[in-house]
Amino acid sequence: MRHVVVISTGGTIASRWQGDGYAAEAAGREVLEAGAVPEGVEVRVVDLFTVNSSRLTTGHQLRLLHAVHDVLADPEVDGVVVTHGTDTLEESAFFVDLFHGDRRPVVFTGAQQPLDAADGDAAGNLYDALLTAASGRDIGAVIVFAGQVFAARGTVKRHTLDARAFGDPDGLPLGRVEFGRVSWGRRQPRREPLPLPERDVASPRVDIVMHHSDADAVLFDAAVAAGARGIVLVGTGAGNANPEIAEAVHRAVAAGVQVAVSTRVAAGAVAPLYTGGGAVDLAAAGALLTGTLKPGQARIAVLAALLAGRDAPAGEDREAGARLRRILDTTPKAASASELYLVDGVGH
Numbered sequence: 442m443r444h445v446v447v448i449s450t451g452g453t454i455a456s457r458w459q460g461d462g463y464a465a466e467a468a469g470r471e472v473l474e475a476g477a478v479p480e481g482v483e484v485r486v487v488d489l490f491t492v493n494s495s496r497l498t499t500g501h502q503l504r505l506l507h508a509v510h511d512v513l514a515d516p517e518v519d520g521v522v523v524t525h526g527t528d529t530l531e532e533s534a535f536f537v538d539l540f541h542g543d544r545r546p547v548v549f550t551g552a553q554q555p556l557d558a559a560d561g562d563a564a565g566n567l568y569d570a571l572l573t574a575a576s577g578r579d580i581g582a583v584i585v586f587a588g589q590v591f592a593a594r595g596t597v598k599r600h601t602l603d604a605r606a607f608g609d610p611d612g613l614p615l616g617r618v619e620f621g622r623v624s625w626g627r628r629q630p631r632r633e634p635l636p637l638p639e640r641d642v643a644s645p646r647v648d649i650v651m652h653h654s655d656a657d658a659v660l661f662d663a664a665v666a667a668g669a670r671g672i673v674l675v676g677t678g679a680g681n682a683n684p685e686i687a688e689a690v691h692r693a694v695a696a697g698v699q700v701a702v703s704t705r706v707a708a709g710a711v712a713p714l715y716t717g718g719g720a721v722d723l724a725a726a727g728a729l730l731t732g733t734l735k736p737g738q739a740r741i742a743v744l745a746a747l748l749a750g751r752d753a754p755a756g757e758d759r760e761a762g763a764r765l766r767r768i769l770d771t772t773p774k775a776a777s778a779s780e781l782y783l784v785d786g787v788g789h
């Protein structure tokens with residue numbers, strides 16, 4: 442018998458019609474009972490919280506992180522499944538992955554259709570997630586959805602409504618789940634986990650500011666003024682902005698804010714190619730380029746680097762930049778053409 446713990450957090454997989462829209466309301470046991478449990482797998486349910494995932498806070502994600510570690514403190518447990526809303530699933534999964542040093546898998550899943558949909562995807566996704574969690578494979582945190590297994594890192598929600606909601610625009614799935622078994626493709630090298638933050642650590646503010654034509658530095662400066670300890674600048678193209686924003690980045694970095702540059706483009710890495718406010722100048726101003734991490738996960742990278750500093754006051758955590766650099770280091774994976782480009786490309 443394999444022992445899997447399901448941690449239930451809400452999302453569409455736990456949602457029902459409320460008269461004017463859907464909202465998460467079902468407990469984990471009800472979600473489980475809507476489908477079947479694979480033979481040879483025994484399940485225990487932990488009801489952590491029940492929210493639509495667009496309402497999640499860092500506080501929720503810290504509770505989830507500690508719940509996973511508490512569950513894995515039991516050597517009898519073979520794996521963990523987290524049921525989660527799809528809106529921010531890629532954020533929580535990457536967050537858990539960055540602190541995960543255990544060999545047992547943590548499998549995130551959800552659904553695009555609510556629990557009470559007769560032709561929904563909740564039961565199948567949960568079944569596949571249970572099979573993956575029971576596999577005993579050393580894969581870190583992964584996302585199982587529509588018959589595919591993706592590493593948490595790099596995976597994004599890529600369709601608002603389609604059942605094949607997730608994918609890695611710069612990589613391949615780790616495996617597939619079909620006909621009641623998991624088959625594996627490439628292996629993902631594991632990384633050193635970050636030190637676990639305290640349960641009651643204060644959540645640092647980390648904002649996302651998107652660049653666009655006609656943008657000025659007002660919103661970026663406003664994030665600094667609001668007390669942001671980290672900012673993800675979502676650049677155009679390969680991570681570009683303009684000279685005014687490059688100056689704002691310089692001021693923010695000088696004030697101790699961690700600035701990371703991602704892109705609003707759906708696939709590919711950011712790269713230091715252009716000056717005149719481009720990624721060359723943003724990097725020279727002290728921003729770190731986030732490789733192929735898209736904005737939501739780039740923000741989680743910054744957040745995790747700050748949280749791993751165990752509550753050091755703003756500007757006094759001298760190691761935060763070094764931790765963020767380690768998180769962003771692409772060399773352990775480098776599985777796709779665009780990442781190889783990043784590793785071998787201009788300025789690297």
Ligand code: ASP
Nearest residue numbers: 452453493494526527528
């Ligand atoms: N609103 C939902 C959420 O909690 C969407 C979903 O789960 O698919 O993210």
